[in-house]
Amino acid sequence: xxxxxxxxxxxxxxxxxxxxxxxxxxxxxxxxxxxxxxxxxxxxxxxxxxxxxxxxxxxxxxxxxxxxxxxxxxxxxxxxxxxxxxxxxxxxxxxxxxxxxxxxxxxxxxxxxxxxxxxxxxxxxxxxxxxxxxxxxxxxxxxxxxxxxxxxxxxxxxxxxxxxxxxxxxxxxxxxxxxxxxxxxxxxxxxxxxxxxxxxxxxxxxxxxxxxxxxxxxxxxxxxxxxxxxxxxxxxxxxxxxxxxxxxxxxxxxxxxxxxxxxxxxxxxxxxxxxxxxxxxxxxxxxxxxxxxxxxxxxxxxxxxxxxxxxxxxxxxxxxxxxxxxx
Amino acid sequence: xxxxxxxxxxxxxxxxxxxxxxxxxxxxxxxxxxxxxxxxxxxxxxxxxxxxxxxxxxxxxxxxxxxxxxxxxxxxxxxxxxxxxxxxxxxxxxxxxxxxxxxxxxxxxxxxxxxxxxxxxxxxxxxxxxxxxxxxxxxxxxxxxxxxxxxxxxxxxxxxxxxxxxxxxxxxxxxxxxxxxxxxxxxxxxxxxxxxxxxxxxxxxxxxxxxxxxxxxxxxxxxxxxxxxxxxxxxxxxxxxxxxxxxxxxxxxxxxxxxxxxxxxxxxxxxxxxxxxxxxxxxxxxxxxxxxxxxxxxxxxxxxxxxxxxxxxxxxxxxxxxxxxxxxxxxxxxxxxxxxxxxxxxxxxxxxxxxxxxxxxxxxxxxxxxxxxxxxxxxxxxxxxxxxxxxxxxxxxxxxxxxxxxxxxxxxxxxxxxxxxxxxxxxxxxxxxxxxxxxxxxxxxxxxxxxxxxxxxxxxxxxxxxxxxxxxxxxxxxxxxxxxxxxxxxxxxxxx
Numbered sequence: 001x002x003x004x005x006x007x008x009x010x011x012x013x014x015x016x017x018x019x020x021x022x023x024x025x026x027x028x029x030x031x032x033x034x035x036x037x038x039x040x041x042x043x044x045x046x047x048x049x050x051x052x053x054x055x056x057x058x059x060x061x062x063x064x065x066x067x068x069x070x071x072x073x074x075x076x077x078x079x080x081x082x083x084x085x086x087x088x089x090x091x092x093x094x095x096x097x098x099x100x101x102x103x104x105x106x107x108x109x110x111x112x113x114x115x116x117x118x119x120x121x122x123x124x125x126x127x128x129x130x131x132x133x134x135x136x137x138x139x140x141x142x143x144x145x146x147x148x149x150x151x152x153x154x155x156x157x158x159x160x161x162x163x164x165x166x167x168x169x170x171x172x173x174x175x176x177x178x179x180x181x182x183x184x185x186x187x188x189x190x191x192x193x194x195x196x197x198x199x200x201x202x203x204x205x206x207x208x209x210x211x212x213x214x215x216x217x218x219x220x221x222x223x224x225x226x227x228x229x230x231x232x233x234x235x236x237x238x239x240x241x242x243x244x245x246x247x248x249x250x251x252x253x254x255x256x257x258x259x260x261x262x263x264x265x266x267x268x269x270x271x272x273x274x275x276x277x278x279x280x281x282x283x284x285x286x287x288x289x290x291x292x293x294x295x296x297x298x299x300x301x302x303x304x305x306x307x308x309x310x311x312x313x314x315x316x317x318x319x320x321x322x323x324x325x326x327x
Numbered sequence: 328x329x330x331x332x333x334x335x336x337x338x339x340x341x342x343x344x345x346x347x348x349x350x351x352x353x354x355x356x357x358x359x360x361x362x363x364x365x366x367x368x369x370x371x372x373x374x375x376x377x378x379x380x381x382x383x384x385x386x387x388x389x390x391x392x393x394x395x396x397x398x399x400x401x402x403x404x405x406x407x408x409x410x411x412x413x414x415x416x417x418x419x420x421x422x423x424x425x426x427x428x429x430x431x432x433x434x435x436x437x438x439x440x441x442x443x444x445x446x447x448x449x450x451x452x453x454x455x456x457x458x459x460x461x462x463x464x465x466x467x468x469x470x471x472x473x474x475x476x477x478x479x480x481x482x483x484x485x486x487x488x489x490x491x492x493x494x495x496x497x498x499x500x501x502x503x504x505x506x507x508x509x510x511x512x513x514x515x516x517x518x519x520x521x522x523x524x525x526x527x528x529x530x531x532x533x534x535x536x537x538x539x540x541x542x543x544x545x546x547x548x549x550x551x552x553x554x555x556x557x558x559x560x561x562x563x564x565x566x567x568x569x570x571x572x573x574x575x576x577x578x579x580x581x582x583x584x585x586x587x588x589x590x591x592x593x594x595x596x597x598x599x600x601x602x603x604x605x606x607x608x609x610x611x612x613x614x615x616x617x618x619x620x621x622x623x624x625x626x627x628x629x630x631x632x633x634x635x636x637x638x639x640x641x642x643x644x645x646x647x648x649x650x651x652x653x654x655x656x657x658x659x660x661x662x663x664x665x666x667x668x669x670x671x672x673x674x675x676x677x678x679x680x681x682x683x684x685x686x687x688x689x690x691x692x693x694x695x696x697x698x699x700x701x702x703x704x705x706x707x708x709x710x711x712x713x714x715x716x717x718x719x720x721x722x723x724x725x726x727x728x729x730x731x732x733x734x735x736x737x738x739x740x741x742x743x744x745x746x747x748x749x750x751x752x753x754x755x756x757x758x759x760x761x762x763x764x765x766x767x768x769x770x771x772x773x774x775x776x777x778x779x780x781x782x783x784x785x786x787x788x789x790x791x792x793x794x795x796x797x798x799x800x801x802x803x804x805x806x807x808x809x810x811x812x813x814x815x816x817x818x819x820x821x822x823x
Contacts (some may be wrong), residue, residue, distance in 0.1 A: 195696050197686040204683055207674040214631070214669045215683040215738065216655040274674050 019268030022320065023283035030287045034294030041294055048176060052169075052244065054289045055182035057256050057263070058282070059237035062189055063230045064260040065281055069193070070223070071206040071273025072133030074230045076122060077260060078253045079144035081238030084115035085248035086148060088239060089157040092164065104164050111242075112235045118144060119231020123224035133227075148250035156249030160242065168243030178240045183282075185236055190278035192229075202226050206273030259309070263288060266313050268320065288312075330357040332492055332523040333378070333392055333411075339385040340373050347373050348384075351549045353542060355492065358521045360514055362534045362555070363494075365544035365567055366757045367727070371527055374544070375494050379413050380406035410491030416500060418481045422470035426463055427452035430483045455483045459513065475506035482513065493517070494525045499533055503617040511537045529758070531560040532786070532818075545569055560786055568759040576790050576809060577769060583607030585643070586777045587628070587659075587746050592637035597623035598801035600637070605746065610768065610778045612792030612809075614785070614821055620801040621781045622664060625748050628779070629661035630654035641746075655684065660739035664750040664781070666728075670735045673724040677716055680723045680734055681705040685741045708737035712767060729760025736767060747771065750781045765791050785818035797821060 034041045060077050067074040074080075088111030092103060118140065125136045170177045193199035201222045204212040213219045242248045267284040269276030291312070292305040333355040340348040348370045355361055365371050376382045378390075380403035391397040392409055401411070420429050427445075430452040434443060452465040461479045469477055478498060485493055495514075499507045514524055514537055528534050534541060535555050543550040543566045550566050583606040593599045598620035605611050615621055626632045628639070630648030639646045641657055648654050651661070663669040671680050682689055682701045689704065690696045705719050714733040716726065723734055732752060739747065749768065753761045769791065772778050782788050788795055789809050797805040797820055805820055812820075 195698070196694060197690045197696055200679065200683075200686060200696060204672050204675060204679065208668070208672040211669050211672045212683065214651065214661075214663060215672075216652050216742075217683065217686075218650075218652060274672075 019277060019280040020283070022316065023267055023280040023287070026287045026316070027283050027290065030290045030294070034290060034297070038294045038297040041297055046293060046297065050289050050293045051176045051179040053293070054285060055178035055240050056237055056244070056253060057259060057288070058182045058285045059185060059233055059240060060253070060256050061260040061263040061281060061285060062185060062278070063233035063237065065264050065267075065269060065276055065278065066189070066193075066202065066226050066230050066233070067133060067137075068261075068264050068269045068271075069206050069273065069276040070133075070202045070226050071209070072126065073137060073261070074119070074122065074227065074234075075134065075137040075257065076118065076141040076144055077230065077234040077237070078257050079141050079148065079250065080115050080118040080231050080234035081241060082248065082250045082252055083118065083144050083148050083238075084111040084235035085238035085242040085252075086152065086157060086250070087111045087114040089160065089242055089248050092160060093157065101163055104161065107164075108239055111239060112232060115235020115238060116228050116232045119228040119234070120224065122231070123227030126227060127220035127223040145250060152250060154250075156247050156252075158247035160246050164243055165246055166243075168240065168246070178244060181236065181240060185233060186278050186282050189229075189233070193278060198222055198225055203274055206270070206275070259288075262309065262313050266316055331355070331391075331393065332357045333409075334390070335378060336389045338374065338377060338388045340370075340377060340382060341385060347547050348377070349547045351544065351547070353378070353549075354552070355523050355525060357523055358518050359540065360518050360524045360526055360538045361552075362526045362528065362538040362541040363544070364527075364531075364534060364541050364563065365550075366759060368546075369544040369567075370547040371544055372496075373547075375413060375496070375525075375527070377401070378406075379411055379494065380404070407488075410489050411494075412485040412488060412490040412492070413494040414478070414481045414485060414496065414498065416497045418477055420469050420477055420480060420484075422468070424469060425465065426456075426467050426469060426472075426480050426483075427465035429469055429480050430455055430465075430487050432484065433488050451487065452483070455487045459483055459486060460516070461513065473506075475502050475509070478502075478510065479513070482517075486517075490522060492523045492525070494527070496527050497529065498526070499528055499530060505616075507533060530784075531563050531758075532784070534563070535560065543567055564758045570759065577610065577793060583609060583775075583777075586641065588640040588643075589628075590638050590640065592624075592627065592634050592639065594623060594627055594632060595635045597627075597632075598798070601798075601801075601803055602637075603796060603803070605777045605779060607777055608772055608775045609793050610772045610780055610791055612788035612795040613779055613781045613798065614783060614788045614795060614817075615798035615804075616821065617783060619798040621798055622750055623801075624798070625661060625750050625779070625781060628654070628746075628748055629659060631661075655742055655744075658743070658745035659748065660684075660742055660744035660746070661748045662732075662735050662739060662750060662752055664754055666731055666735060666755065671723050671731060674722050677709075677719040677721060677723050677726070677734060678702055678705045681708055681719075681737050681741065684738045704741065705737075708741060709733075712737055712740075713763065727757070727760070728755040729757055729763065732756055732760075732764055733767075736764075740771075744776065746777050746779070748779045748781070751783070752780070753782070753784075753787065761787075783821070785821055786814055789814040789817045 040046055060081065063077045064074060088107040091110050092107040122137050122140050125131065126133050167177050172180055193202065201212065201217045204217065205219055205222055209219055241253055263281060263285050264276060265271060267276070267280040288309055291308055295305045295308065296302065331354060335353040338348055338351045338353065339346065351370070351374060353374065363371050373382065377384045378401060380401045383400050388399060389397045390401055421432065427449045431448045449465045456463045456465065459482065463476065463479055469480060472480065498510060502510060511533065514526065518524055526534065526538055535558060538555050540552055540554055541558065541563065542552040545567060585604045586607050587605040589601055589603045592601045601624060613621055627634050630651040630653050646657060667673065678701055682704055686696065689700055702719065709716050709719065712733045714730050716730065723731060726734065752764055752768070756764060768778060768780070780788065780792060792809055795807050795809055795817065796803055
């Protein structure tokens, strides 16, 4: 008859605090390895370049994490980022060209709006029709791709005003702006998932949608909100990509799609839904970036780095199994 | 009647530090139906596994079969040779194979390289099916059969393998009442053919109906073996738990004002023209056979489905429920019969499961769901309902059935409902824990909550209701007060 008082613990299920430990260990291990093996790994130039490269994949992975926790998937994240970027680029270049900072802000707002609307569309279909999110978002992905290619005739839009490019190349208090955007988004998402009703409900839905509905949660509303949020995060990724490359094209970042799924699973998100946290994902993404940059400095090919990422997921998964079984 | 099929003496088993079986003796007569009874964890399964050759008992045990010489353990090969078979609750059938293939499956194992003729398999299966006299088609795939039919396939399979002693583990757990009757008849006919059957069931009424004797285990020790003649359910649960369950019938006259009124409520194809009044502080027993419309009615009262006719009044005012959120806002709570899939989110923590119904209240100020307040809420309910919880951060699935049910009650009581609908609240709950659940329910009613108690166990309904409504084929067939009748006559009315 124990347990009159609830145990005090910082993190929700115990298995999830384990993930933070695993990911932190991984990060420390990979940083130490390349600090020794790769000349110039810890140089300011390299650290800065890693901090600039990470946010694109990072933001897209955040956009993927939310649906994964809810037991679904959003395969449209990269093309959502593209159409959001295209919207902003087109508006800034054509309609809002001479309005300065205000025009840039309005263009970004419109891009984020389009990204959110793309997510909203997926959410509404998932919630109302009840079709599996993989099917719905796959359809949406192909739809956005085709629509974008049709409107741009397969080309891209280049040449943004300097003020916009600052978002990709500038720094604030020594931190590159893309990194800052990523960390703020990750922090905001972590708070949302942990400390709001909707975040709570996303976890519950991921484990058992029907039981959650029986408990009086408006599961349709939660589904719509979470896919809209996923779309918004993808759109933020689209802004960062546009700012960094000073151009946008449909299909840009397409190869990130499955890597975002890999990053989420690497960080211990449950493929069947219900579990997954932002902090281990951020740490895991940092490890992936460290591996890619480190191997690059050592002269290895980019493709080999990708192979190592895949091998990494398998190794981490294998090491994790005994812990999960015990708890 | 001294024809002993199997006798086991001085059987003990130790796992690590704990002695799960302690010097148990067991005797099974030829052609008898014996019940092995006891609460979860009393050693039933361990004993079955020893008798089936899965586990090796501690030294000193002796097993004998009729005239054969006693042995100190039963090997799996031995068990096969003697015709000892176990039909586990999950049946261990191959869903993608046909009925015939499942029945003759042991031939595949015996000679893995010999090609088997489908026609021969079908023929042999048909012989067994006819011998048992059951309606099975040898060509149907097992996955297309109901649970009850699958069970028949499992029985055919052990018959074909030459079973002489059959252990049946919770065979009636997921059957409807009619299917249970069929199974009990088959059990009787098997025993008439000289096959000995050991029946493991939580449902005491079935145990008493089909078994000649009952062997009771408690905490790994033998309590005794008793003839079922003259045995009552109450006496048997006392033997199983070792406690005098002090439940006395409730039968309180109730004079509270009406809280929930159903006027000619219908939902096409489910129930029709149901009129009822639920008063404050009353426990209304709602019973009837499976499929009589009980659960369907509960779903409408909880707003999960819309009625197609009639009206619903709450405290005298008309009430329209568009969803279960409407019902919850109007003080109606519902404990589902399906705790595994609907009652709880099994993988998530005890804390989250308790709080899920009151997130609006916990998220104050808006946008901040305080983990501390969430934990305090759970701790408070765990204390009030006497739930055994070591760590509320663990998945709710780590709890026993009785404690899980307390968490379900907690999550609904947290919404401070006026009306609590309980659909089979003791499904999968141990005999001892059942009494605890009913203590809580009665106390809630005494504090003024209005409760609809749905159950197909006449004893539960009779014992705990102030008033009983019997549904039959979707309509109200009888309304009665328990103190006017006996438990047995209520059982008859339900089955009539």
